[in-house]
Amino acid sequence: MRLVSEQNPQDWLDLLLERRSLYILRGPARYEFTHEILKDEESFFDGRKVPRERRISVICRNLPLPSDPS
Structure with missing residues (x-):
């Protein structure tokens, strides 16, 4: 699996997902x-x-947390 930063695509991380992970x-x-x-x-x-x-x-x-009304 690869995670890539949306702000800086040069920042990424590969993770090993074993079976049944x-x-x-x-x-x-x-x-x-x-x-x-x-x-x-x-x-x-x-x-x-x-x-x-x-x-x-x-x-x-999860449902999103309610916004702060103030």
């Missing part, structure tokens, strides 16, 4: 970075090929 994006990681699963030909981590297999995503989101 769970990750939670919140705060700046959720709101200030794009996130993507890499294409098969780009799918390497620490110099080794990461096989792309079937993937199931479950997304749960």
